[in-house]
Amino acid sequence: MRLLLLISISLFCQFALFAQRTRQSTEQDLPLYRALSTFRQGRIEEGCQLLERVSFQEPNLSLQNQDLEIQEFRYAKIVCQLLKADKNGEIDALQFLAETNVQSWKDRIRFYLGNFYFIQQNWAAALDQYKLLSVANLTNAEIAKMQFNQGYSYFVLKQYEFAKPLLNSIRQLPGTAYQTAATYYYGLILFGEGKMNEAISCFQQVEKDSNFGKLSVYYISQIMMARGEAEQVISYLEKNASLFQDSSYPSTERNQVLGHAYFVTANFEKALPLLSFYLSAASETTRVDLYELAFSQFKMRKYAEAVMNFKKLSGAQDTIAAYSLFYLGESYVELKNKREARSAYSLCMQTAVKKDLQAAAQLNFSKLSYELGYFDEAVRELELYIRNNPASSSLLEAQEVLFASLAASSNYKRALQVLEQIQIPSTQTQQFIPSVRFGRAVELFYDGDLIEAKKLLLRIINDKWAVSIQGITNFWLGEVCYLQKDYTAAILYYNKYLSLGGVVSGEASPIHAYYNLGYAYLNLTQYKLALSNFEKVKYGNQAGNTSLELDARLRAADCQLLLRQYKNAKQLYQGFVDMDAPAAPYAFFQIASIEGIDNVNDKIRLLKELIVRYPQSPYVLKSKMSLADAYMEGEKFRDALPVLEDLLQNASAAEQPDLLFKTAVVYYNLDENEKALSYYQRLFEQYPNSAEAADALEELKAVYVDLGRATEYTTYLKKRGISVSVNLEDSLQYLVAEQQFDAKDYTRAIPSLQQYLNQFPQGKYFPDAQFRLATCYYLRKEWEQAIVPLEELLNANQSKYQFEANFILARIYYFELKKFDKAAYWYEQLIPLTVKTEDRLEIFRALLRANYQQKNWATASQFGDSLVLLKEKSKEDQALGALAKAKQCFVDNKETEGQQLLNTIPLLNKAALAAEARYELALSHFRLQQWKLAEKMAFETINKSGSYEWWVTKSYLLLGDIYLSQKDYFNARATFQSVYENANDPVLRKEALEKIELVKKSEKGN
Missing domain, CATH: 1.25.40.10 (Tetratricopeptide repeat domain)
Structure with missing residues (x-):
């Protein structure tokens, strides 16, 4: 203030001295003097009017005159031109500055020229003029004006470091015309620097000003918003709402701030119209503004509009895009457009950086994938979600959707594993559980794990949500128990299935239930009940000729035969013969057996007819055996001989001891003792350890006696290593081992049996010891040790245990050691030894599977075809055979x-x-x-x-x-x-x- 006062006094003295020097001249030229005098007194506007008249009255006044009065006139005129924004004034001012040497005039011309440029918004030119002048020749008011203009020009040119001190200086001068404006613009600079506390102080000083109040209120609200004072912003802007009624700046921008405040306070109803108006009116908006609008539309259930705006934001790779994609998905869900929603969530998963957002999108994507049938994708993403978010509040929901997805994709095994992790299943999940357990039980059944299948089926029986599948669950329990040979339990479950209505579902049907019930009762020798169930196996009112019906009728005939209802049995068997069914040879054989009850000759006739009629039937061998027995029973020994000789040429090794024994008996009864002797000797030499050889000792003795060569009997026995009186030590040693074996003391039995085998390599019980040793190892699951005595026993080819040992060895190689090549070899050795259908079923099944595992497709196909011919075949057998083919x-x-x-x-x-x-x-x-x-x-x-x-x-x-x-x-x-x-x-x-x-x-x- 003191500086400005000194400058004013200096200027006054200069003008006074100047006036004294030119007094004589002014008196001579009164109009000019009066105009300049007025001008000197600071009455610039009046002085300019007088100067204009002087110029008008004296148009020839030469400005080239170097007289000081004339130069002063020239100076004053230029000032007036600049004040009037006359373009000529700029030219004259620049020329005058170049010509005059009067510093005070130069300074003041630069001041007015700077003001001229300022008005023209030529900020740089204005600053250039201001920089060149000295404030010593300006008044305080003029200095204030210049400093404000400088500050504002620097502000406009964004040279804030220069603008800031100038504006700060002016805003502190009370009573100046520029104090309010300087305070406002200084506040803007502080605002830009982030100095919000200082900035808001400036804005608050001018918030009541008519020119800057509206702007200050706007910026005050922004600062409050930046502080997180959303509620205060709402109150403040609503209180000053009258300031923003027009369309001038920042009325539109005020809507953005107020809308944002309402958005932050979750008042989307009020935020929506404000944000909508702002985005429609503003020339430039941000992605944040559009997101807030879209989200408000979403919250106000304007989903179609929200979709349009979220889509505009979704193309980038930032957080806004990620959240936009998520709520785009949410909006599509509300619009029932699940496919588009799923796509949005998928893109959100790829875009989102925040783990929580990514996880939420992943969960929603998975749920929609499940609902739309993309079960594999649902499973994959849910497995990842659960693994990566073990503490998520949505973990239970994720587990349950995963369970449902696995169930829908028939992955019952994994579904049950997930179920174990669900601590408290929802009602919906509980309703799914029985069907999943059922599906897994059926898989386990087909995979041969009957124990686990049964456990699951039993859990279904006790499940309150399993009402709809109780029937078929009982059916499959019956199937499991039947294969486990628990026929009593199988009967219980099959009957329960039938009592519950016998719902047809896949393989479960009343027909199959009756069929299996028949076999279950048959295996329990309850022939009447078996018969009644077999008779119910028919698909229509009349019995048909499907393979199932035919087999049931055949078994019905067997039951009647076993019940001694021969007439009915024969009638049923005859039906198979008449239709030339696949089972005709078996039926014909059974008819022969029935006829032989009363008349052996009729049996012989029919068996001979069977051999001729069905030469390729597997029952030919059995018929010949039965025919030989019939001849012997009828004492037609001569007729029996060709049959026995034929059988000896074609029968399996297992049948040879019995055939040799019977042939010897026939020759003995024909009094051909030498031939009888030769067959007995063949029996002893080829099968010394067979049961028939033991039985033949007395028969052999009788032959030698009849031949009168009794002494040769003992000689022959000794030659064959057979003691007439059994070696006592041999018997005692084996007896000890056998007692340990029978007591299931396998730990002690094994060394005892090994000791016997080592001590008596030709002992009477050598095969028995070998078989029991192998059995010990088998029961102890010592598979490698078990196969040694079994193979030795089988390679000797002389044991009564040949069949059993072969079966055990094949099973070890197949089931336990998984050596399918060896398993196939030993199972094939069993084919000629096998009589029982159930054994043939296992053999062909194993051969099919063993060859399949070795990729011997052609061989596997052949055994598959053999398996299909057996009535007891399963659908799995047919399926694997078809796969091999x-x-x-x-x-x-x-x-x-x-x-x-x-x-x-x-x-x-x-x-x-x-x-x-x-x-x-x-x-x-x-x-x-x-x-x-x-x-x-x-x-x-x-x-x-x-x-x-x-x-x-x-x-x-x-x-x-x-x-x-x-x-x-x-x-x-x-x-x-x-x-x-x-x-x-x-x-x-x-x-x-x-x-x-x-x-x-x-x-x-x-």
Whole structure:
């Protein structure tokens, strides 16, 4: 203030001296003097008017005159021109500055020229003039004006470091015209620097000003908003609402701040119109503004509008885009457009950086994938979600959706594993549980794990949500118990199934229940009940000729035979013979047996007819055996001889001891003792340890006696190593081991049996000891040790244990050691030794599977065909046989025939074989380059065989191959990458990694 006062005094003195010097001249030129005098007195506007008159009255006044009065006149005129914003004034001012030497005039001309440029918004030119002048020749008011203009010009030019001190200086001068404006602009600079407390103080000083009040209120609200004082912002702006009634700045911007405040306080109803108005009126808006509008629309249930705005924001790779994608998905859900919602969540998962948002999108994506039938994708994402978010509040929901997705994709095994993790299942999940357990139980049944299948089925029986499947659950319990040979329990469950209505579902049907009940009662020798159930096996009112019905009628005949209802039995058997059914040879044999009850000659006649009528039947051998017995029974020994000789040539090794014994007996009864002796000797020499050899000792003695060569009897026995009186030590040693074995003391029995075998290599009980030693090892599950005595026993080929030992050895190799080549060998040795149908069933099943495991498709197919001929075959047997045939077809390049076989398998099997068949069908279409069909079948494997991870993963790899073959490198790489990241099997993961590299090479090649 003191500086400005001194400057004013200095200026006054200068003007006074100047006036004294020119007094004489002014008196001579009164009009000019009067004008200049007025001008000097600071009455600029009046002085300019007088100067204009002087110019008008004296148009020839020469400005070239160097007289001081004339130069002063020139100076004053330029000032007036600049004040009037006359363009000529700028030119004259610049010329005057170049010509005059009077510093005071120069300074003041620069002041007015700077003001002129300031008005013209030529900020840089104004600043240039202000910089060149000295404030010593300006008044305080003029200095204040200049400093404000300088500050404002720097402000406009964004040179805030220069503007700030100037504006700060002016705002502190009370009473100046520029104090309010300087305070406002100084506040703006502070605002820009983030010094909110100082800035708001400035704005509050001018918030009542008519010019800057509206702007200050706006910026005050922004500062309050930046502090998080949303409620105060709302109150403040609503209180000052009258300031923003027009459309001038910042009325539109005020709507943004107020809308944002309402948005922050979750008052979306009030936020929506404000934000909507702002975005429609503002020339430039931000992504945040659009997001707040879209979110407010979402909250106010204006979902279609929200979708439009969220979509505009979704293309970037930032947090706003991620949240926009999430709520885009939410909006689509509300609009019932689940497919678009799922896509939005998928993109959100890829865009989101925040773990919580990514997890929420992943969960929603998974739920929609489940609802839309993309079960494999739902499973994959939910498994990841649960693994990565173990403490999530949505964990239970995720587990339950995963459970449902696994159930829907038939992955019952994994579904039950997930169920164990669900602590308190919801009612909806509880309703799913019985069907999942049932599905898994059926899979386990087909996979041969009857114990676990039964456990699951029993849990269903006691489940209150299982009312709709109680019937078929009882049916399958019956199936399990039947295969476990628990026929009493099987009968209970089959009857329970029938009492519950006998609902037909897949293999479960009353027909099958009656059929199996018949067999169960038959196995329990309850023939009347078996008969009544077999008689109910028919698909219509009249019995038909399906394989099931025919077998049931055949068993009914067997029951009547066992009940001694011979007439009825014969009538049923005759029906099979008359229709020439596959079972006709068996029926004919049974008729012969019935006839032989009363008349052995009729039996002989019929058996001879059977041999001629059915020469290729497996019952020919049995008929010949029975025919020989009939001849012997009728004492027609001569007739029995050719039959026995034929059998000795063709029968199995197991039958040889009995045939040799019977042939010897026949010759003895024909008084041909030498021949009888030769057959007895063959029996002793070839099968010394057989039961027949032991029985023949007395018979042999009788032959020698009849021949008069009794002494040769003992000689022969000694020659064969047979003691007439059994060696006492041999018997005692074996007796000790046998007692330990019978007491199940296998730990002590094993060394005792080994000691006997070492001490008596030719002992009477040597085969018995070998068999019991093997049995000890077998029961102790010491498989490798068990096979040694078994193979020794079988290689000797002279044991009464040949059949049992062979069976045990084959089972060890097949079930326990998984040596399928050896298992196949020993099972094949059993074929000629086998009489019982149930044994043949196991043998053919094992041979089918053992050859299948070795990829001997042709051989497996042959045993599959043999298995199909047995009435006790299962659908799994048929399915595996068809699968083996299909694979042989593919080897023979018969793709179409192979595909037809594969299509039958899912109808027969719902478990692993169905999964493999679906995959093989997809692979076949792939080989034929039928891409669409291959892709369809691969997805069918994934969606319908979820419990079988190997085939599901193989199907994903095949999908990648399909995409790669079509040069769809993006999907091929994504599929292989997914397998590599998610597969559990290291072999398949390695394969996926190799295929990823193959894709990269293929891409480079193109």
